[in-house]
Amino acid sequence: MPVLKKQITEAMKAAMRAKDKALLGTIRLILAEIKRIEVDERIELDDQRIITVLDKMSKQRRDSISQYDKANRTDLADIERQELEVIKTYLPQSLNDEEIQTALEEAIVATGASGAQDMGKVMAELKPKLQGRADMGMVSKLVKERLTR
Structure with missing residues (x-):
């Protein structure tokens, strides 16, 4: 069992013991979505x-x-905010703007990107590194701005 899934399952058990219905509900949503994908695929x-x-x-x-x-x-x-806070606890720590810019520049160098037509290559390089640690929509805008200069 993957470490993260095990961690979420243990958190569910702890929430059950603590009778924390809000936390338990959100954790069950997470596990249900994971299970849905596992069953579908x-x-x-x-x-x-x-x-x-x-x-x-x-x-x-x-x-x-x-x-x-x-x-x-x-x-x-407010309910959505509470759920978001619980979900964030299982995501890796977010990157700051400087770290995102550094990763962006490294990806451009690694792919040899020279213009907007290379945006897909750069995003493919960045996605595994930044997924869950940065808003990929914002990263996409930054890549587009950088490549069209």
Whole structure:
């Protein structure tokens, strides 16, 4: 069993013992999504793929929060924020802007990218390194800006 999945399962057991319904509900959502993918694809997810799932779930929560805030539904936005905080605990530590820029420059050098047409190569180089540690939408914008200069 992958380390991250084991860690999440242990957290679920601890939340059950502590009778923390909010935490338990979020952890069950995470495990259900992992299990859904494993059943659909008939594989056991490794830690990197679990991070990808968690990253997608956190993006969904951020989108929901912004939608609920626009609709003045702070009650629902607060629930999403709580879920996002739980999901973030299982993601690797986020990179700061300087670390992202450094990784971006290294990827451009490694791929020999010279223009916007090489954006796919650069993103392919960056994604495994930054997935779950940076907003990939923001990284994509940075790559595009850098390659069109």
